[in-house]
Amino acid sequence: xxxxxxxxxxxxxxxxxxxxxxxxxxxxxxxxxxxxxxxxxxxxxxxxxxxxxxxxxxxxxxxxxxxxxxxxxxxxxxxxxxxxxxxxxxxxxxxxxxxxxxxxxxxxxxxxxxxxxxxxxxxxxxxxxxxxxxxxxxxxxxxxxxxxxxxxxxxxxxxxxxxxxxxxxxxxxxxxxxxxxxxxxxxxxxxxxxxxxxxxxxxxxxxxxxxxxxxxxxxxxxxxxxxxxxxxxxxxxxxxxxxxxxxxxxxxxxxxxxxxxxxxxxxxxxxxxxxxxxxxxxxxxxxxxxxxxxxxxxxxxxxxxxxxxxxxxxxxxxxxxxxxxxxxxxxxxxxxxxxxxxxxxxxxxxxxxxxxxxxxxxxxxxxxxxxxxxxxxxxxxxxxxxxxxxxxxxxxxxxxxxxxxxxxxxxxxxxxxxxxxxxxxxxxxxxxxxxxxxxxxxxxxxxxxxxxxxxxxxxxxxxxxxxxxxxxxxxxxxxxxxxxxxxxxxxxxxxxxxxxxxxxxxxxxxxxxxxxxxxxxxxxxxxxxxxxxxxxxxxxxxxxxxxxxxxxxxxxxxxxxxxxxxxxxxxxxx
Ligand code: SRM
Ligand code: SF4
Numbered sequence: 019x020x021x022x023x024x025x026x027x028x029x030x031x032x033x034x035x036x037x038x039x040x041x042x043x044x045x046x047x048x049x050x051x052x053x054x055x056x057x058x059x060x061x062x063x064x065x066x067x068x069x070x071x072x073x074x075x076x077x078x079x080x081x082x083x084x085x086x087x088x089x090x091x092x093x094x095x096x097x098x099x100x101x102x103x104x105x106x107x108x109x110x111x112x113x114x115x116x117x118x119x120x121x122x123x124x125x126x127x128x129x130x131x132x133x134x135x136x137x138x139x140x141x142x143x144x145x146x147x148x149x150x151x152x153x154x155x156x157x158x159x160x161x162x163x164x165x166x167x168x169x170x171x172x173x174x175x176x177x178x179x180x181x182x183x184x185x186x187x188x189x190x191x192x193x194x195x196x197x198x199x200x201x202x203x204x205x206x207x208x209x210x211x212x213x214x215x216x217x218x219x220x221x222x223x224x225x226x227x228x229x230x231x232x233x234x235x236x237x238x239x240x241x242x243x244x245x246x247x248x249x250x251x252x253x254x255x256x257x258x259x260x261x262x263x264x265x266x267x268x269x270x271x272x273x274x275x276x277x278x279x280x281x282x283x284x285x286x287x288x289x290x291x292x293x294x295x296x297x298x299x300x301x302x303x304x305x306x307x308x309x310x311x312x313x314x315x316x317x318x319x320x321x322x323x324x325x326x327x328x329x330x331x332x333x334x335x336x337x338x339x340x341x342x343x344x345x346x347x348x349x350x351x352x353x354x355x356x357x358x359x360x361x362x363x364x365x366x367x368x369x370x371x372x373x374x375x376x377x378x379x380x381x382x383x384x385x386x387x388x389x390x391x392x393x394x395x396x397x398x399x400x401x402x403x404x405x406x407x408x409x410x411x412x413x414x415x416x417x418x419x420x421x422x423x424x425x426x427x428x429x430x431x432x433x434x435x436x437x438x439x440x441x442x443x444x445x446x447x448x449x450x451x452x453x454x455x456x457x458x459x460x461x462x463x464x465x466x467x468x469x470x471x472x473x474x475x476x477x478x479x480x481x482x483x484x485x486x487x488x489x490x491x492x493x494x495x496x497x498x499x500x501x502x503x504x505x506x507x508x509x510x511x512x513x514x515x516x517x518x519x520x521x522x523x524x525x526x527x528x529x530x531x532x533x534x535x536x537x538x539x540x541x542x543x544x545x546x547x548x549x550x551x552x553x554x555x556x557x558x559x560x561x562x563x564x565x566x567x568x569x570x571x572x573x574x575x576x577x578x579x580x581x582x583x584x585x586x587x588x589x590x591x592x
Contacts, residue, residue, distance in 0.1 A: 025331055029317035037063045038166065038227050042216040043201035044070045052207075058143050059094035070167060070228070071204055072099050072160025073146070076139070078124070080456040095124060096146060097457060098138045099163040100153065103194040104173035104187040104237075105134030105409035107158075109400035112407055114156040116397050118149060128393070129453065130382030130413045132503060133234070134245075135163065135170050139457050150208035161204050166229040168197035168307060172250070174239040175361060175410040176376070178418060179368040182239060185263040186256045189299060190237040193254070196300045197235070197307055199224055223304045223311075230314030231322035233307060234273075237266075243356035243529045245411045246506050248272040248287040251324040252306050254299065257352045265295040267351050270306055270336070271328040274500035277320055278514060283498075284586040285505040285532050286325040289333045291340065292348025305343035309336060329583050356528040359491065360448055361414045365425070372405060373420040375428060377437050378447055381466045382413025395435020399428060412450060444489035445480060449473045450503070454496030454513065463513030465496035468542070475546050476553075483557035490553075490566040491527060494519075505532055508567030509549065514539050521545055523552070524576040526567045532579040532586070533567065 037046075046067040051060045059075055060068055068075065077092035085092060100115075107115075115136065119128050124140025131137055141149055153159065163170050173190035177183035200221055205211030220226070235252045236245040247253040247269055254266035272288030294302050306324075313331055315322045321330075328336050341347055363376045379392070386393045396415075400407075405419020420428050432438045449472075452458070454465035472494065480488055493507035504510030506529045510522040521540060522533035537548055556569045564572070571578045579586055 025313050025335075027315040027317045027330075031316050032319050032322075034066060034166070034319060035227060035316050037066050041067055042203075043219055043221065043226060044199065044203040044228075045201075045207060045216060048207050052143065052147060055143070057091060057094065059091070066165075068096065070162065070165035070199065071150075071207065072101065072163040073097065073141075074099075074164060074459075076457050076459060078140070078456050079459070079461070093124075095140045095142050098141055098149060098160055099131065099170075100135050100137075100158050100160050101163050101170050101194070102135045102158070102409065103171045104177060104190040105175065105411075106177075106187070107136075107407050107409065109403045109405075109407065111156045111158055112396065112400040114152060115158075116393065116400070118152055119393075122149065125385070126393075127383055127385040130379055130384065130409050130415060132382075132411060132413060132450070132452070132501060133170050134172050134175075134409045134411050136384075136409065137453075139453075147208055150204075154209055159204065162198055164232070166231055166233075167199055167224060168194075168229075168233045168235055170194070171197075172234075172236040172238075172245040172411050174237070174242050174244055174256075175408055175416060176366065176368070176374055176418070177408065178370075178372065179366060179374065181261055181369065182256060182258045182263050184369075186237045186239050189254065189263075189296075192300065193235060193237070193303050197223060197303060199228070223307055225308075225311045227316075229307070229311050230316045231319060233310065233324065235303065240354040241357040243359050244361060246359070246503050246529050247356075248285075248506055248529060248532075249274050249500075249503055250288065251310070252303065253288055254303075255354055257293065257354065263296060265293055265352075266299060267291075267293050267354065268302060268306075268348065270340075271325045271333070273323050273325040274503060274505040275323075276498045276500070276505075278498050280320060281587045283320055284582045285500065286329070286582050287530070287532065288325075289328060289337075290351050291337050292350060293352045294346055294348060298344060298346045301344040302340065302346060305340040305346075308343060309339045313339075356530060359412075359527065359529050361410045361412050361416075363414075363447060365429075368419075370419075371422065372418075373422065373425050375417040375420065375432065376410070377415050377417065377432065378439060378442055379414050379437075380446070381451055381469060383466070390436030392435055392437050395431060395437045398435065399431050399437075402427060402431075443473075443477050444487060445477050445492070446473050448489040449476075449492045449494075450507075451494040452496055452500075452502035458496060460499060461496040461513065462515055463496050463517060463519055465494045465502060465511075465513065469494055472542070472546075476549065479546075479550050479553045483554050485553070485557055488566075491525065507533060508565065509533070511545065517541050519545060521548060524567050524571050524578060527565045531567070531571075532582050534576040534579050534586075536570075536576055 171194040177187035253269040269288035408416040451465040451469035454461040493504040495502035495504040496513040525533035
């Protein structure tokens with residue numbers, strides 16, 4: 019419920035606020051910690067501060083107990099997340115990250131994420147500084163890919179398919195630059211940059227205490243909602259006329275995370291603020307960020323994201339403040355429709371007669387296996403590819419900008435190294451999981467390691483009930499933070515404990531409806547039994563072409579989530 023008076027939450031600020039305030043604009047004592055070889059980890063405030071530089075401290079949970087038994091500290095290491103607006107990376111950069119992953123990470127993999135970038139898992143302390151320097155030399159940084167700042171800006175994939183894609187991607191890059199922290203801390207700590215007195219620096223948009231919580235932005239090109247706008251704080255929906263981008267509809271306040279047992283947290287869809295012309299884009303981006311900076315909850319981090327600020331102060335109040343700060347009046351929303359999600363696999367021909375090949379990468383994990391040496395395959399392709407690579411928001415990868423005379427060479431390599439799967443089902447292409455165990459410290463249940471076999475079971479059910487060519491958007495997330503975006507799936511599993519999940523159903527194909535909880539705390543066996551019954555019913559009772567998520571809502575198996583702030587936990591409507 020809105021309360022226009024309640025613009026700032028009073029109370030004792032969370033400890034993260036102290037950490038940011040005392041950090042000397044994100045420097046902390048990271049440099050001192052880095053040279054301390056008594057521990058492999060970062061201590062006290064630096065544990066949080068390294069996030070603003072794109073890193074998380076982790077340890078392998080599969081071996082944690084064993085090390086404890088041996089009285090060893092956990093095998094501390096960091097996960098690095100790169101900043102790649104719109105997911106663009108060149109073959110030369112790919113070769114550098116491929117080599118680094120092989121030579122200096124514990125797992126040897128490159129992990130493509132749900133936000134169009136890559137992560138290295140398992141970088142030990144002695145390699146951290148050289149990692150940043152190596153990336154920097156090839157033009158990649160990891161600034162603000164984590165922490166209470168604007169994260170990697172997404173953009174609908176395949177941006178050179180048309181002029182509008184190209185323009186939209188350029189806006190994603192500009193927004194990312196505009197909202198970056200301005201502190202010199204990253205350069206000083208990791209790149210031996212010249213020392214600057216932090217008291218002489220300013221953060222005009224983010225503020226010197228940074229944002230109350232993480233903040234996420236997309237540029238999306240309808241009809242493809244591949245970036246899942248409702249997972250994001252701020253979205254620019256591209257509006258074109260005669261093949262030219264003319265402006266954006268602006269959607270604010272989406273987000274998917276919740277906490278088990280805390281009904282003040284819930285997934286929420288973004289609200290439509292209206293249309294703006296192109297020249298107002300950066301002003302509006304800065305105004306939304308600065309309004310959230312000033313009004314977001316700095317007392318309780320569980321309720322600190324933009325979605326809760328909108329609920330607390332009211333959508334109209336927030337929107338008016340953005341208009342005031344940006345010097346703009348939102349025009350009526352221009353007509354648009356999302357009709358699909360996911361990626362368009364295989365070859366498409368784009369502008370300039372170039373070709374683009376979208377590859378399915380299961381779980382986004384680029385790692386050689388005996389059956390599919392895909393990491394080697396990507397390396398071989400990078401050695402000859404003349405265009406670039408584009409990472410998608412669904413953990414897949416596009417080989418973009420291939421000239422006609424190179425198409426067959428790329429196709430041959432992709433086939434040779436198992437990067438093309440002629441028999442992969444539509445169901446597998448429509449399934450996704452977050453990283454979860456063993457690296458994620460917050461994981462409650464398996465996700466990435468659980469997904470492949472779970473999809474096989476669903477494929478078998480679809481075949482058994484005469485629907486082998488159908489698919490259901492199926493997503494698994496190892497805890498309620500929702501990194502695998504299960505809260506926008508037709509079937510979403512949310513980890514609750516070892517081999518226990520909440521089962522949500524009733525999202526739709528285009529990602530504009532949140533699925534409702536149908537069964538709580540059930541095992542994988544119970545999940546499959548439940549899904550078997552539901553898929554059977556769907557096969558018998560569906561109307562022509564009716565998707566699973568729409569069917570379970572029409573058949574009153576679950577009530578649709580209409581306003582999640584009010585009815586997400588309302589048991590009487592399910
Ligand atoms: Fe996430 C935290 C992985 C997309 C909501 N996320 C984490 C951490 C860093 C755990 C931690 O805090 O220590 C996970 C690291 C696991 C690992 O070992 O790699 C993690 N999140 C991921 C990735 C890699 C999942 C994946 O399989 O691809 C995605 C990286 C995105 C990127 O490149 O920036 C990822 N995370 C998301 C998404 C989906 C999205 O943004 O499209 C969400 C839900 C949308 C949203 O924000 O509402 C998401 N992650 C969270 C949250 C809950 C935030 C909140 O509002 O409460 C956390 C925990 C936190 O921030 O406290 C979290
Ligand atoms: Fe980890 Fe939870 Fe995110 Fe999965 S959803 S990566 S388990 S924080």
